[in-house]
Every structure is written in structure tokens, then in C-alpha cells.
Amino acid sequence: MPDTAKKPAPRPSPESTPYWKAAREHRLEIQHCDACGQFWFPPSQNCPHCLASNFTWMPVSGRGKVFSFVTYHRVYHPAFAKEVPYVVALVELDEGPRLLTNIVGVPPQQVACDMPVQVTFDDYDEGVAVPKFRPLKAGT
Amino acid sequence: MIEPSRELRDVCAIVGAGNSRLGRVPGVSSLDLLVEAMHNAIVDAGVKVTDIDGIICRGPDESYAHHQLMGARLGINARFSTTLDNGGASQILGVALATMAIKAGMASTVIIGFGRDSWSRTHSSKEANLRNETRPDSQLAHEFGPEYGFFGAVAAHAFGATRHMHLYGTTRDQFGAIAVAFREHALRNPDAQMKKPLTMAQYHEAAPVVEPFGLLDCSLRSDAAGAVIVTSRERARDLRQPPVPIKGFGSFNNLRGWFADDNMVTTAAKNSGESAYRMAGVGPADVGTAQIYDCFTYMVLTQLEDYGFCKKGEGGPFVASGALRMGGRLPTNTSGGQLSESHCEGMLQVVEGARQMRHTYPTERQVAGADIALVSGHGGNQVCHSTLILGRA
Numbered sequence: 371m372p373d374t375a376k377k378p379a380p381r382p383s384p385e386s387t388p389y390w391k392a393a394r395e396h397r398l399e400i401q402h403c404d405a406c407g408q409f410w411f412p413p414s415q416n417c418p419h420c421l422a423s424n425f426t427w428m429p430v431s432g433r434g435k436v437f438s439f440v441t442y443h444r445v446y447h448p449a450f451a452k453e454v455p456y457v458v459a460l461v462e463l464d465e466g467p468r469l470l471t472n473i474v475g476v477p478p479q480q481v482a483c484d485m486p487v488q489v490t491f492d493d494y495d496e497g498v499a500v501p502k503f504r505p506l507k508a509g510t
Numbered sequence: 511m512i513e514p515s516r517e518l519r520d521v522c523a524i525v526g527a528g529n530s531r532l533g534r535v536p537g538v539s540s541l542d543l544l545v546e547a548m549h550n551a552i553v554d555a556g557v558k559v560t561d562i563d564g565i566i567c568r569g570p571d572e573s574y575a576h577h578q579l580m581g582a583r584l585g586i587n588a589r590f591s592t593t594l595d596n597g598g599a600s601q602i603l604g605v606a607l608a609t610m611a612i613k614a615g616m617a618s619t620v621i622i623g624f625g626r627d628s629w630s631r632t633h634s635s636k637e638a639n640l641r642n643e644t645r646p647d648s649q650l651a652h653e654f655g656p657e658y659g660f661f662g663a664v665a666a667h668a669f670g671a672t673r674h675m676h677l678y679g680t681t682r683d684q685f686g687a688i689a690v691a692f693r694e695h696a697l698r699n700p701d702a703q704m705k706k707p708l709t710m711a712q713y714h715e716a717a718p719v720v721e722p723f724g725l726l727d728c729s730l731r732s733d734a735a736g737a738v739i740v741t742s743r744e745r746a747r748d749l750r751q752p753p754v755p756i757k758g759f760g761s762f763n764n765l766r767g768w769f770a771d772d773n774m775v776t777t778a779a780k781n782s783g784e785s786a787y788r789m790a791g792v793g794p795a796d797v798g799t800a801q802i803y804d805c806f807t808y809m810v811l812t813q814l815e816d817y818g819f820c821k822k823g824e825g826g827p828f829v830a831s832g833a834l835r836m837g838g839r840l841p842t843n844t845s846g847g848q849l850s851e852s853h854c855e856g857m858l859q860v861v862e863g864a865r866q867m868r869h870t871y872p873t874e875r876q877v878a879g880a881d882i883a884l885v886s887g888h889g890g891n892q893v894c895h896s897t898l899i900l901g902r903a
Contacts, residue, residue: 446641
């Protein structure tokens with residue numbers, strides 16, 4: 371089957387293009403509102419906290435905790451046939467926003483809600499890197 | 511909180527209810543399935559199709575102006591017609607909107623329905639079966655999801671189940687009690703898609719899909735349609751069936767997203783239910799039977815909490831007590847629900863709520879003594895919710 375063995379690369383919207391550009395350089399950057407000082411995600415032109423449209427793409431700590439997670443056993447896309455069982459998680463960054471992601475570097479049965487995690491980047495081909503999260507190492 | 515209008519309480523009634531053939535119905539389109547259900551509802555009510563002057567309906571997500579397609583097939587024009595876009599919450603919203611339209615003098619007799627060939631479209635090819643997707647590509651996310659292997663509705667609901675288990679110690683045995691109870695109900699319903707008994711051992715043996723959900727936590731893929739007819743109570747007196755009064759309705763939409771706030775463990779059912787209870791002038795203790803949107807087992811458990819049938823966090827012990835079975839404290843999804851009757855985006859829950867309130871079922875299917883039925887609709891990525899409260903005919 372053509373192409374189906376590749377994981378689908380994200381198709382950025384105009385608003386999310388800077389996010390993926392930073393990710394390609396292994397930086398996690400999200401929008402920070404110049405008016406109210408809050409972060410938000412997913413990317414959009416106006417701050418969902420105050421609707422201001424002046425913002426700065428700002429690097430974040432890359433640390434957070436697992437708000438919740440699930441473990442895929444069923445294969446919905448051929449590229450993930452070799453990945454099951456894999457964990458998809460909702461990670462709440464220390465800065466507030468929640469990101470959908472994978473938890474890597476730990477067996478699925480050891481993932482837990484509220485577990486501290488830190489960002490790591492997975493280089494897909496075509497110059498795309500995808501932020502994922504692994505357990506936060508003690509003392510870091 | 512704004513006060514729901516009591517002027518809408520008991521002014522309209524459901525006077526007809528119908529379903530199509532359910533399950534695998536090869537060779538019939540979504541639209542024709544719905545015509546089949548609407549025809550059955552029209553015959554059931556004893557109205558002429560030309561008496562209908564309102565259509566509120568929904569079908570497959572890719573159809574444009576679905577109500578136009580249905581009007582053409584029914585061969586009627588309508589004073590009021592539209593298509594709703596709140597996912598599985600649309601169907602009850604349709605009943606609510608019909609009531610408002612009738613009260614406003616914009617229509618007199620409104621048909622509400624949903625139909626989709628979901629079994630056929632997910633079994634049309636190997637690839638379609640793998641993807642298990644009923645929506646067109648243009649409506650799916652292309653970032654912040656697929657690159658992580660995040661596909662399908664199962665996972666989005668499984669997140670809530672994980673979090674609920676973490677916070678309250680809820681168990682898969684408790685989810686299983688829901689699946690087993692609804693299967694028992696389906697076995698009494700000759701139209702139901704699932705025909706074989708289900709034991710707790712079989713529930714646990716079923717393949718894991720997206721943990722914590724296994725196959726039997728997930729609702730069915732069904733070719734299915736359902737429809738009801740709403741009219742004023744005065745007009746209802748001359749019709750064939752005992753009219754089932756619409757006592758109240760409510761809606762709420764957690765538009766910030768299923769992933770935001772505490773929405774995955776406290777759903778929009780809480781606010782939607784409070785509105786409906788106030789309009790109807792009843793509370794959870796008055797409800798004799800519930801028809802709950804059961805896309806997944808866990809969603810029943812959390813909605814029962816949100817509707818006040820037990821406290822938040824106590825849904826597990828509540829469902830495990832046998833409360834949902836016939837003869838239990840709150841017989842729920844008495845036709846088998848979307849887990850065992852057929853998945854029709856909540857429309858069959860409305861149909862079953864109305865049938866229960868007529869009190870014309872044979873003894874083994876009738877919830878004896880139930881004076882109030884609560885029906886829930888839930889959907890649009892776990893964001894939209896609607897509630898319908900029906901009284902005894």
C-alpha cells in the first residue's frame with residue numbers, strides 16, 4: 371500500500387506553522403499573550419483568554435504531568451501496526467496548556483495519571499519533528 | 511443560572527415513534543433507512559404525511575442540508591425544517607426545537623429523525639474496516655492527533671475512563687456491569703442487533719481496543735434509523751397513540767473541549783440535566799427509567815452521576831448494584847442501548863423513552879410504575895449534550 375506505512379505527518383494550518391517550525395529544531399514553543407500574559411494551545415490568532423491578537427511564540431519548560439492517557443491495542447492505521455501497544459496522553463504543561471502526545475521511554479503499564487514528564491522530540495522524515503514526552507528524570 | 515421556561519412544560523407530546531430495520535441492512539442508504547423509520551413513525555401516530563409541516567433531522571456527516579433530501583423523499587414541503595449539527599446531542603435538541611417551533615406557531619406537527627448506514631460504510635472494504643471512520647476526511651484532524659496515532663472516538667472517551675478510575679477507583683468490572691445489563695435488555699427486544707447473552711467473563715475476555723476500553727465497552731456499528739413525531743397536546747388527543755407529554759428539556763455544550771477543565775469526568779450532562787429538571791419540575795428521585803447515550807460504557811456511568819442518580823465518583827458501585835437492570839432502582843437503556851440494540855446517535859433512546867411512557871409494552875419489557883423517563887443525548891466530540899424528560903401518557 372503506497373504511503374500507508376508512514377506515520378501521517380502533521381499538516382500545519384497557517385496558525386500552527388511556527389509551532390511545527392520550532393519543533394523541527396527541537397524547541398517547544400507556544401503562544402503567549404502580550405495582553406493578559408497567559409499561554410494557550412492549540413495555536414490560533416486570538417488569545418482564548420482575552421481575545422487579544424498580539425502574542426509572542428515563547429519557549430516553554432517542556433515539563434508537565436500526565437492528565438490522562440490511553441493505550442492503543444487496535445491498529446487504525448498501518449503505520450502503527452508495529453507500535454501497538456502505544457500510549458496517547460494528554461499532558462498538562464507546567465505553563466497550563468494541555469497537549470495531546472505520546473508517552474515514550476516507559477512501558478505502557480507504568481504510565482499513570484499525574485506522572486511528571488518532560489518533552490523529547492521524535493524526528494519523523496520529511497523534516498518533521500514531533501514533540502513527545504518521557505518520564506521526568508529525578509533531579510532534573 | 512437563567513430559569514428555563516415552564517410555559518413549555520407539557521404543551522407538546524410525542525405521538526409517534528418508529529425505527530428502521532437495525533444492524534446490518536445491506537443495500538439501503540442512510541436516507542432510505544430514515545424514510546423507513548419515519549414511515550413507521552407516521553403509521554404509528556396515525557397521521558397523514560401531509561399533516562407534517564416540520565422536519566428536523568440529521569444523517570451522515572457529509573450530507574449537505576439533509577432536511578431537504580428528506581423532504582424530497584417524503585414528498586412534502588415544510589413550514590419549518592432544518593438539520594442540526596450537535597452530533598449525538600442533536601436528536602433531543604430536535605425534539606426541543608420542535609416544541610419551541612410549535613409553541614411559536616411556526617409548525618403544528620414535526621417529525622424528528624436520524625439515520626445512518628454506519629455498519630455498511632465501515633464494512634465496505636478492508637481499509638474502511640481498519641479505519642472504522644464514518645466521517646469524511648475533510649472533517650478529521652490533520653495535526654495534533656494523527657501523528658501520534660490518535661484516531662477514532664474510542665480514545666477520546668477512554669481518556670475520561672482512565673481519569674475517573676484514577677480519581678475514584680472505578681473498575682472495569684463496573685463498566686462490565688453496564689454492558690451486561692444492556693445486553694439482557696436487548697435480548698427482550700426482537701429488533702436488537704445483538705442476539706446472544708453476554709456474561710461478565712466474556713466482557714473481560716473481549717479484545718482490548720483502546721485501554722481501558724475493550725471491544726464490549728464500545729457501542730455498535732449499525733445501519734439504523736429512528737424517528738418521532740411531536741405535536742401539540744390538543745392535536746394529540748385525536749391521534750392513534752396515547753400521547754407522551756414532553757415535560758422538559760435542556761442542553762449544555764462544553765465548547766472549551768473534552769480535554770479542557772474537568773470535562774472528561776464531569777460532562778455537560780450536569781448543566782443540561784439541571785435545566786431539564788427545572789423545566790419539568792422533577793428531580794432525579796422522580797425518574798423511573800433512563801435512556802442514556804451509551805457510546806461507551808463509561809459514558810453511562812459518568813452521566814448517571816452528572817444527572818444526580820448518585821454522587822460524583824459513586825457511579826461504579828451504583829451500576830454494579832444492579833440498578834440499571836429491569837427491576838432495579840433505575841432500569842436504563844431498556845431496549846439494549848447503543849451497546850446492544852443499535853447505534854443510532856441517540857435517536858433510538860428517544861424512541862424507547864416514548865414507548866416506555868406509553869405503558870403498552872408486554873410485561874417483560876415494561877418498566878412497571880415508571881412515571882418519568884429521562885433521555886440523554888451526547889456528542890460532537892464529547893462537547894454537546896441534551897436532555898429530554900418525558901411523562902407518562
